[in-house]
Amino acid sequence: MSGSFPLYDNAALREAEKRAASRSGDDFVLMQRAGQAAWHCVLAHWSQARRTVVVCGPGNNGGDGYAMARHAREAGCEVRVVRLPTHLPRSAVARRAEHEYREAGGQVVDFTGRIEDAELVVDALFGIGLAREPDIATATLIEAMNAAGVPVLALDVPSGVDAGTGGVPGVAVRATRTLQFLGAHVGLATGAALDHVGVRELAALGVDGDILPTQAAVAEAIHPRSLSRFLPPRRRNSHKGESGRVLCVGGDHGKGGAVMLCVEAALRSGAGLVDVATRAVHVQPLLSQRPEAMAHAVEVADEVDGLACAADVIAVGPGLGQDAWGRALLSRLIDCGKALVIDADALNLLAASPRPLRADSVLTPHPGEAARLLGNATHEVQADRRASAQALCERYRCKIVLKGAGTVVASPGRMPVIIDAGNPGMAVGGMGDVLTGVIAALRAQGLEAFDAACCGALLHGAAGDVAARDGGERGLLPSDLLLPLRRLANP
Structure with a gap:
């Protein structure tokens, strides 16, 4: 990132996502771009990782994870999606992303209490969809990600972190790197969130600047x-x-x-x-x-x-x-x-x-x-x-x-x-x-x-x-x- 950059709250980023999806004519296009950006991030930083576990939640952040897992599968990597039994995809686009991953031969397994045999974990659990303390089952899954002993890539937001405030109301993923989508989250720049985001990156997903104008920012970050x-x-x-x-x-x-x-x-x-x-x-x-x-x-x-x-x-x-x-x-x-x-x-x-x-x-x-x-x-x-x-x-x-x-x-x-x-x-x-x-x-x-x-x-x-x-x-x-x-x- 440059010497200064705008920071956005959840409302501005949700609105930008709606505008971008409307302009592309298909909500799925943005999800595919997010999955591709995540895969490029993996290649840039963990190209030697051959066994990847992607933890997918029920929302569109989980859909981004399925899209990324498909790219990994098609590239010949050993990848599997882990999820809670209750975390079936809820939206049509997330279900489509899961279907395409399965069509590519991808494996989806229920979480059994531990994450094993992974060289990289991808957190696609909640994104900005969680601003409260995780329930017991979700907290156990997050703790397993943290205990895996391997690098963790968080997609958009480390699960358990409130992207709007930077607060961490309960257990949260401790990411090695966080790949933010569309714009930088104000909550990931300050407070307890900084113990969880690792290195922050931004993928604009190819959207035009007027989709998320600087006038919609709620703060500015400045660098030395x-x-x-x-x-x-x-x-x-x-x-x-x-x-x-x-x-x-x-x-x-x-x-x-x-x-x-x-x-x-x-x-x-x-x-x-x-x-x-x-x-x-x-x-x-x-x-x-x-x-x-x-x-x-x-x-x-x-x-x-x-x-x-x-x-x-x-x-x-x-x-x-x-x-x-x-x-x-x-x-x-x-x-x-x-x-x-x-x-x-x-x-x-x-x-x-x-x-x-x-x-x-x-x-x-x-x-x-x-x-x-x-x-x-x-x-x-x-x-x-x-x-x-x-x-x-x-x-x-x-x-x-x-x-x-x-x-x-x-x-x-x-x-x-x-x-x-x-x-x-x-x-x-x-x-x-x-x-x-x-x-x-x-x-x-x-x-x-x-x-x-x-x-x-x-x-x-x-x-x-x-x-x-x-x-x-x-x-x-x-x-x-x-x-x-x-x-x-x-x-």
């Missing part, structure tokens, strides 16, 4: 190749003032490292000047570590006023704490009228005492913080991350960066963006402090708030991926992102 659209080269005749002045506020007693990470990230992301307001005890260690920062001891809230007045953007929250010192500083900064990037303890303080914010403020919650801001539970946030980000927009009327696997960036009146970068190694304390500094630096350099949030989340995730490639995901530290940030900020 998109960084250049946000980060043009600097003019030769540039000066530090043009790159903006960031004020980082935080670092209560014992928490100086958090604001330090924020400061360093702002510098490495290109801010021209970076001030830091923190407890006096942290000033000397901070200057020893990063002399480029301008560190100021702030023990009383009104001591931050002059620094806030001079700043273009204020990053507040890393190590701020939730005691009187942090509360007083946050209140004063919200009232100062400057652009804010709010993270960490500042988010928890805001959740406890909601305040009106400027529309260009950026909130960067992780799922737990998002739940506190919304007054619900973390699992509710994660069940539909796109909807949760939109709910935060509606409540706080500003820009939202909902962190996590498939970070969601949302803004009132804008199509949400999902970040196609980042890795599990970034699930460690301090990563959010780095992100706060990155977004603040980009905002200071002139990007409007939503673009700074999108670019910052993308730059942060891409830097994490570079750092993970250098040494692995486990043990990745937030400070490992600082040098990759500089390289990637100069596309």
